[in-house]
Amino acid sequence: MHGLNMADFAFCDKSLSYEVRAKDLVDRLTLIEKAQQMGDKSSVHIPRLGLPKYRWWSEALHGVAQVGWDPVTHFDDVVPGAVSFPNVILTAATFNQTLWKTIGKVVSTEARAMYNLGRAGLTFWSPVINVVRDPRWGRTLETPGEDPFVVGLYAVNFVRGMQDLEGHDNTTDPNSRPLKVSACCKHFAAYDIENYLGLDRLRYDAKVSEQDMVETFNLPFEMCVKEGDVSSVMCSYNRVNGIPTCADAYLLKKLVRKDWNLHGYIVADCDSVEEIVRNHRWLKDTGEDASAHTLKAGLDLDCGNYYTKFLPNSVMQGKVKEADMDKAIKYLYIVLMRLGFFDGIPSLASLGKKDICTKENIELAAEAARQGIVLLKNNDETLPLDPANFKSLALIGPHANATKAMIGNYAGVPCKYISPIEGFSAFGKVTYEMGCKDIKCANDSYINAAVNVAKNADVTFLFVGLDLSVEAEWVDRSDLLLPGYQTHLVNEVTKAAKGPVILVVLTAGVIDISFAKTNPKIKSILWVGYPGEQGGRAIADVVFGKHNPGGRLPLTWYEADYVEQLPMTSMPLRAVDNYPGRTYKFFNGSTVYPFGYGLSYTSFKYKQNPKELSFDIKLNRLQHCHGLPYKKENQNPDCPSVSIDDLSCKEEIKFEIAVENVGQKDGSDVILVYHVPPEGIEGTPLKQLVGFERVYLHAKENKTVKFVLNVCKSLNIVNDSGYRLLPSGLHKIVVGDKSISVKVSYKR
Incomplete structure (x- = not known):
């Protein structure tokens, strides 16, 4: 920057860790400047630090999108367009994890190229990973469907495709792992109503059991953070059991930040903090109250202007500490450092117009x-x-x-x-x-x-x-x-x-x-x-x-x-x-x-091996049995179940499915693998998807597809208290019209 020696600033010293550099930068900001950096619309250029303005809101749900107020992403003569893939619900119907990740890679390549050309940001608030609970929901097109496991795997693959830089997929310190672009899993949590009979998402209070939260609504987000290592999570407009999600410290600080170990920032859906005051009227909050509550709950960035308008006063009034602001801004700037906003990323510097709307990218959209x-x-x-x-x-x-x-x-x-x-x-x-x-x-x-x-x-x-x-x-x-x-x-x-x-x-x-x-x-x-x-x-x-x-x-x-x-x-x-x-x-x-239905121009036949599996799990004195509600009183076994948190969870179910294309045409088949819990337990799913694979076969060709399922992950059920339990008894793994019997028993 003109008149500044950037080498004087420790936040520009590449030899220091991102944590140290971010702290140095935050320590140089005034209270007002801090509040400005915590809003999307209000982020400003700070000339005395050579700090450029950065606008956070960009979208890339199924291609680089031009969305938002005064959009960061824009198209013109230099970049007239970008590939628009199918909406997510159709991409999910492919049941092809490799394709999901490849689409993420292509979208991030085009996004990074547009950033290099000054036509996009680096932080993209996609994908949408809410489960479709009700068929009336208007945003179904944005989602991967009704199954939380499928939704979670879509999230993991798309996010990995968006974020992972070749050679840096895994590092010992995830907070220093470079990012191609930043993805954001949204909208957390239990959000799936737009406007139903006059009740809209800005006022809705979702009354949800802990069982449904753990089993359905939270699972895709847990997978997105833990397995996808996403760098951002967005909280939703609605309340869950009376508390606005953006002000819920259990959801944001305990689950997302601590238990799931988010390496990144948490952002509000646009104007969600304002809606706490305007529509939820939660605790009769003022703007200062709502901003303090959400910041203390773990919300780092406001897509809106409440943080900028009210946080300085919240600090002055003693409702929140300036140190809480410092922590949030550090999360924000560490993500920007990982993205190369300060230092650049040499391997991505050559991306430009030649990498957008390529013949290969357009062909991938068709495929x-x-x-x-x-x-x-x-x-x-x-x-x-x-x-x-x-x-x-x-x-x-x-x-x-x-x-x-x-x-x-x-x-x-x-x-x-x-x-x-x-x-x-x-x-x-x-x-x-x-x-x-x-x-x-x-x-x-x-x-x-x-x-x-x-x-x-x-x-x-x-x-x-x-x-x-x-x-x-x-x-x-x-x-x-x-x-x-x-x-x-x-x-x-x-x-x-x-x-x-x-x-x-x-x-x-x-x-x-x-x-x-x-x-x-x-x-x-x-x-x-x-x-x-x-x-x-x-x-x-x-x-x-x-x-x-x-x-x-x-x-x-x-x-x-x-x-x-x-x-x-x-x-x-x-x-x-x-x-x-x-x-x-x-x-x-x-x-x-039904879910999973789909025909082909050819026919497929399955054979599988083995037919039966058995696991005798020996418990020590610190591992305790949990009761389960059975439909018949005399059905209760000695040890109905054990919490999977108390098990080593190393046992695996391994089996092979031989698939043969018995028709006259080449084609692909999606092998869907379901778990059916032991009979007689109240409230268990009829079945639940635990694995799938899309396989392409020429006419008369056969292939063997191997599945490896973790016993704890694939055979667990969630009880009404929200515990994930592994029941004893006879489980079934169902593939097509065939099934494998899996017996689980506990011994002391």
Whole structure:
């Protein structure tokens, strides 16, 4: 900096640790400057220290996004776009951990290149890892689905892809581990309501049992911090059991910071501190009170202006110590030092425009969409279509010419859209009719034109579903049906169609399409999520057999009356009173399509070995048995269970699955491995996913896939007090329609 000798400042001395350098920098700040550095909007340049302004808020949910007030990330002639991958719910449907991590790597490469060009920051508040508890939730498109284990593994892989610098994946001191960019797991915790019957996320108090917190809501965040080593966690708008999450010292300071050992900072969702005063009216807090409460609870950074406005007064009034501010700012600056904000990272310095929107990156977006697409129905093996036999193609529906709708929310400017019309035009002559004016399809005035087109086409494709006007941040759904006249459009076009009808559903949340499932004229159904910028090409590749679909549903597709059976505000996962259970783990009613469902153009067969396993675990006098609630009194064994915290947890279940592609086409299969707890214990899941692997096989090829499951991690259950317990008795590991018996017993 002009007029300054930066070598005079210890915070610029590379020979010192980040901890020492951060302390030196913080010690040089005034109280007002400290408060300014703890807000996203208020961070300022401090000329006397040569300290540049840094804006914290950037987004990269499924590609570098242009989001926020006065966005840090921006596109222009220098960087006109960045790759827009499918929304997360479709990427999750690939059940491909390697792909998840690779997408994270590509997104971070483009992000770092944009930073080098002055068009992005270094701290990206992604991914969203809230579990989809209720099918009405408007932000389902941003998430990896309803299973906390899948959500957690997605978080670990995406974060590792975003953050890890080659050669520095693991270091003895994680607080000095360099970061490619910083990721943020959000929104902690038990957040999954936008606006339900007038009750919005800014006022909602989630009443959650400790059992559900440990088993479902906390698990993905625990995995993200412990295994992903994420450098930031965001607290949510809502309260949990009466306490705003951003003011909950147990959640932030005890769990995230201490128990899970976060190496980074904790940030508030934007204006969450203000909402404690304005909407929650918690403890009749003033701005000074709320800022003091959240800082003492472990909140380091305010995406808002309350910290900047009120923390100096909070200190003056004795409500919080300036030393608490010092600690928070050190966390912030250590992350920036790890990112090279002060020193640079030579291996990343050459990244630039040539690394954004590359042919390889765009191809990865197409491949992610292809792998995520789920084939729900395929009567008479109608798909894949031979282009030689189907030359005239009718594309009908509000999504048949989709572009912006394909990338959903938290998006930037894509490299290049491939709409369904463009994608299908590569295979035949396309005739297009909207069928509906828009997604809400308020009337039937466009349906006749669509019917006439279907009468003359060799094959008819109906593109229906939802978009951000129906499901989005701030927008929860009220039902599980296609909006407006969309169902009528499907039925009328199907009746008139000359050739086979293929239904293509663009949506994140579930839809009851039982009417189409049972209609014999609708030969095939594809769920394609929001497939990203290359969506039209990916769908066409699946339809015409260039890609064999292998995606699986990351959500249970409930029947429409499910939402009439319980309010969205009913938080328990297990069935309570007259309310049914939630997610595949606890719901035992009929479904349109179950979690994990997905067809292929080929068939797979499994063989497995061994059939039975047994573990005799010897307990010492310091390891104690825990009781369990059994459905029958005489079922209680001598030692029902032991806390996994009291066990060494070294035992492993090892088995092999031989998978054979017995069909005529190459394709991929997702092997889903479930744990079924011993019979008779009250409140256990019907089953829970403990492992999965996506495997590609040529026609007639077979492969052996090895699974290694930790007994404690994979066979535990959570009791109503929140203990993770390993029950004795006969467990089952279920793969497809086969199962392995695993007997666990305790001896003293």
